Amino acid sequence: MPTATYAGKNVDVTEEGFFTDPNQWTEDMAPQIAVAEGIKELTGRHWQVIKFMRHEYEETGTGPTVRVLGKTSGVTIKELYQLFPSGPAKTAAKIAGIPKPRGCI
């Protein structure tokens, strides 16, 4: 199992870099993961999405897809792609320390 070091702590991740144990994640790890994903600075809007991802994961056991994010996170699809150009659900899930969302739509 690959590991990564964020905020000075070792965490277990998948080959793609998603946390295998979301409990190992802490907020202070997010900026470092974001930089690795090409996002230099996390704004309040980024955080709104990241916190929503965490919340949804805790409620449902799975991360929301882009469509669900667009409908319920308070951030539009257009803005989601501006915030996370390499794929909003995927990138935000990685930064939020939860598994990759698996929906098709």
Added chain:
Amino acid sequence: MTARIEKVSIVISKGSLDGIYPGLIMANGARAEGIEANLFFTFFGLDAIHKARHEHIKLATVGNPGLHLATWVGGLPGISSVMTHYMAHKMDQLDIPSIPEFVEMIADTGAGLYGCKASADLFGLTKDDLIDQVKDIITVGEFYDLAAGGEIIFT
């Protein structure tokens, strides 16, 4: 990580519900993965971006053995509408967007929507007949320019 797809250009050539959804799902899925995507609507596929028609896309019930209906049943008046309605209900339960909503959503993801010039000429359509999200009506040569360096998927 192994090889990665960076860009896809998806051609939608059919005007039935089952002819349009797969291409839309592939385009939306590509963008969700951070893959650049363009959609090229040709022939009856143009109905998916036609202002007056995109809300009335029907499931093909004739010549569609996948429905497991007797051939003659598929041709009965109203069967296509009934089956389309049933399918729309099932999709709604799964939170799959309708075609107009899905196309708009895909445009919002940053994917490019294009109409085919030959088909638009054939059907007497101009850009005004197509939804506002369509960037342009382009020739096949321009499509290949756009698609350069990526994968082309024909549906």
